[in-house]
Amino acid sequence: MLVLALHPVAAKIAELLEPHIERQGYELVAVEYHKGTRSSLVRLLVDKPGGGIGLDDLEKLSPVLSDLLDVYDPVTERYTLEVASPGVNRPLSKFEHFAAVRGGRVKVRTHQARDGQKTFTGRLAELSEAGIELDDEISHRRVAIGFGEMARANFEYDFDEHKKKA
Numbered sequence: 001m002l003v004l005a006l007h008p009v010a011a012k013i014a015e016l017l018e019p020h021i022e023r024q025g026y027e028l029v030a031v032e033y034h035k036g037t038r039s040s041l042v043r044l045l046v047d048k049p050g051g052g053i054g055l056d057d058l059e060k061l062s063p064v065l066s067d068l069l070d071v072y073d074p075v076t077e078r079y080t081l082e083v084a085s086p087g088v089n090r091p092l093s094k095f096e097h098f099a100a101v102r103g104g105r106v107k108v109r110t111h112q113a114r115d116g117q118k119t120f121t122g123r124l125a126e127l128s129e130a131g132i133e134l135d136d137e138i139s140h141r142r143v144a145i146g147f148g149e150m151a152r153a154n155f156e157y158d159f160d161e162h163k164k165k166a
Contacts, residue, residue, distance in 0.1 A: 003147040004093045009033045012074045013042060020068055021046060026053065026061065029086040030093050033075075040079040042069070045086040053085050092153040098127050105156040106134060110149045120145065121156060 006014065010033040018028045025048065032043040046061060047053050062083040069081065092098050092106065107121045120143055126133035131146035 001095045002093060003095050003098070004150055004153065005148070006031060006093075007033045009035075009075060010042075013044075013069070016072045016074060017044070017065060017068060021061070021065070024061070024064075025049075026057070029097070030091040035077075038078070040075060040077055041082065042075060042079050043082040043084060045084055045091060047086050047090070058083050058085065088157040089154045092155060095127075095129075097155075098124065098132060098153070101155045102127055105158045106132075106153060107156045108132070108134065108145055108153045109151045110145060111151050112149070114143075115139075118151075 002014070005011075010031040013033070014028060014031045017031075021028045027047050027049050028044065029047050030043075030045040032041070032045070034041040034043075044065060046058070048057060062081070065083055066081055069075070089107075090097070092101065098106075102124050104124055105122065106124045107119065109119050112118070117138065120134060120136050121138070122134040122136045122143075124132055124134050125142060131144060131149070133142050133144045135141075136143045
């Protein structure tokens with residue numbers, strides 16, 4: 001279930017392409033749409049459940065997704081298509097994404113500032129249908145943030161923590 005609002009064009013692209021991507025054994029993690037003056041950008045972040053996506057997978061998916069976008073034609077202007085891995089600091093846009101990283105480090109940017117702060121980074125402590133609670137590293141307090149307040153959210157891979165375990 002998608003919990004963060006997308007640009008209308010990105011939402012339409014996600015709605016059209018997600019079933020095709022899932023049928024091929026992949027997950028559509030996020031769709032980014034950036035309107036430009038001469039050309040726009042459509043970025044599809046795709047992953048392979050249970051193993052991570054490789055360059056061969058992206059090479060295989062890219063022309064298929066490009067052809068589907070040509071058929072559905074959800075973008076009216078010229079655009080560049082990027083099909084990429086979500087990376088280590090993967091975006092969180094679905095409830096399942098937040099649930100998968102519960103207890104981990106996340107970074108959330110809100111639409112409106114709270115006490116002069118728009119970016120919150122810390123451990124994801126609680127998760128509900130309405131939003132999250134995180135232990136903010138800057139204010140050293142637990143902060144509740146509703147999904148509707150979030151502009152974007154990412155998992156923040158903690159390299160220092162993994163060094164300690166090694």
